[in-house]
Amino acid sequence: MTKPVTDTEQKYLLQGNEAIVEGALAAGCRFYAGYPITPSSEIAELMSVKLPTVGGTFIQMEDEIASMGAIVGASLAGVKSLTATSGPGFSLMQENLGYASMTEVPIVVVNVMRGGPSTGLPTSPAQADVMQARWGTHGDHAIIVLAVSSVADSYEITIQAFNLAEKYRTPVILLSDEIVGHTREAITLPPNKDIPIFNRIKPSVPPEWYLPYEDNSRGVPPMADIGSGYRHHVTGLMHDAKGFPNFSPEVAGGFLKRQYRKLANGADEIQMTKQFMMDDAEIAIITYGAVSRSAIRAVRMAREQGIKAGFLQLVTLWPFPKKAVDAVCRKCRAVLVPEMNMGQMVREVRAVNQTATLKQLNRFDGKFITPQILFRKLMSL
Amino acid sequence: MVEQASKVRHDFLRHDMNFPHVWCPGCGLGIVLGSLIRATASLNIPQDELVLASGIGCTGRMPAYVDFNTLHTTHGRALTFSTGIKLANPSLTVMTVMGDGDATAIGGNHFIHAARRNLNITAIIVNNMIYGMTGGQYSPTTPYGAKASTAQYGHIEHSFSIAELAITAGASYVARGTVHHVPQLDALIKGGIQKRGFAVIEIMSNCHTYYGRQNGLGDPVAYQKHFKDHAVTVNKAEKMSPEEMDGKFSIGVLADIDKPAYVDEYQHIRDMACKKTTEQGETKGGECAKERLDEM
Amino acid sequence: MKKERYEMRFCGSGGQGVITAAVIFAEAAGVYGDYYVCQTQSYGPQSRGGTSMAEVVISPHEIDYPKVVNMDCLLAMNQTALDSFFSDFSPKGLLVVDSTFVGQTPTSSSISLPFTEVARELGKEIVANIVALGAVGQLCGKLPIADLEKAVLARVPEKFRDLNREALFAGVDLVKDVNVEGLNHTPSLDDIYGLSD
Incomplete structure (x- = not known):
């Protein structure tokens, strides 16, 4: 276990973006490469101040493509690495995100979502990148996407993001948004509860036996740092267990199957959700990110009116937490999926359970979905 | 001597499963690879501490053949990966091989910024004035008037000088060599690796298959002779007029300055x-x- | 519903320090006090001139929705900001304005005080936000002035500490005699017509 950066328990008033930095440092992140973009720039600014004090390295690259390249390189050399951006930069990152996926390099990418497409609404919130986070880079690939809803979340889920990246040798995308990123809340650091820190498993065999992409029961091969004596080849081409290009159908098919299998094996741990007043709920809200805050409030308001409402918060968006969503759909007579986009995750909910009465509520004008709007919709279900 | 050279090749190549290589017979890339191996071997750096990264294209395939820590990254981005590796572990000797299209078209921005930052990385750019792997399309170094598979009526754009671009962008060490002047090339690469700062070695190489066939240099031997006839040493070039230098290029160390390295x-x-x-x-x-x- | 949340909005023109004031209030409540707090702001070009707005929600319980729904307290440092951000004001709310820059208030039950003039007398117009913070802190009665003082001093550079402390207490003194309970609150629609708003 790595010692957290903060060693004396103290209360701080932090923005969501700042809490991501604290979480990353606590998780052992020691490298950051990024490019300025609103509304994520606070993450870069704070990293540039803090990383050099803990022996880490901050660098501002020439663009987001370069930022991704640099963090993949640093992670290959054994250092936990982070970058942060918003929509336009996230689009540029897709290329090397695919490389990280193909070469199974643990990295964490934060996207503080803003309104799009293109330059869009730089200072307004949105949740319209959830499909891009899943399918933004070309080709089939496995990926983990998490979403945060508060400052406390931003700290904890960032640590989880690093843990999952290290444990499953995969890029992890952390979706925040303009609201969570810029809201200040009081937070005690380090938190009262223990959050274990997980580091990637290194090879235990001698270098001449090491196969960097060899399958095992977990589907996650041990990972050797560049420079640690385990010389190997890393390529974005389809490759065999040794890491060398190989285009045979067995290798190509087997590789993708293993990528999907390794996340399926860890589904119970990866697919995180939170429930609120779901025990006796007859109607429910399913959502994620900042809208969760309005959802909790709306459920409280409905309960005051005697309506048995509940709320399921998706912390993990991908792999989509089918089991938890299906359970809510089966249990409730109606389900509402509010999102700050034109309806993206609602499609997944529908795919999981085609018989549920499903309503969507979408806002895509750069404004927050308020509890009042949600409450009125709940009452009409 | 010969025995020693073959031992170096044996130690530094991943000879067991990666040959035959993907390059055309007579391609200059094999000569570059040989030079690279001799230069690194002469510095006695343990192979575990050597990193060779590349982008995409014919040159991009080079790392797979050497027994270092090797990366074959995305098109144009090799220097960004090298940047991350070098910063994460500055004790490593990091080299990056790129082609002309890789380094100066799609990767042009990364190239000038890496030079500006002066990170301790050796950038080896193999300039064959064409996109070889994709079938002979024009690159930023294809000369004005030359033919390419996307410039069949003659090329109307003007070319970059990679070395001059590197000097302007702030690289600490800039050299140019050819695949004909091999002992010099060994020395230039060695000098680049030894430099504490960003080093660029531009290597004029032959793609007789695509550039050559479309421009009257389809034979690799004729192409080698072309390099012999058109390369002028830096010292000699200084004394020549622009008219005398027309169509020719200088070889040797073009810039060697000391400034603080990034790390x-x-x-x-x-x-x-x-x-x-x-x-x-x-x-x-x-x-x-x-x-x-x-x-x- | 038991009124537990307390919702505040500070507004003014960019450069009047309303965001800083909100951050300090949030810090006093959440870091030096035991409240849960959420502090948000209008973000963007406004912070470089134009109208600026920040919100603070405090509660003894975990806060769900982080923004203002039913505003308990509004501090307006100029007229334009007041006009723009008065909506969501609770009929029973506390409206405090800087009389230096606000001529008209939308409700008769407001408290109008010359924050900027007081700051000028102290020697630096820039501390008007801290004067206002002292006044609002005292009027709302949500937290000890000592906590507010700690938060102010933690935020400002050493050489400006005395000035800011002075400004804070000048604000507190300014409202010592104001009787908040005695304010004639604007009746709600419910009071007049039996309608809920």
């Missing part, structure tokens, strides 16, 4: 940040760990 500068940042945090008595983030610093 050294960043160490100052760490020291300053630690001092400031300690002075303020701040506990948050104030460990001032020296984990990797001693290696630098």
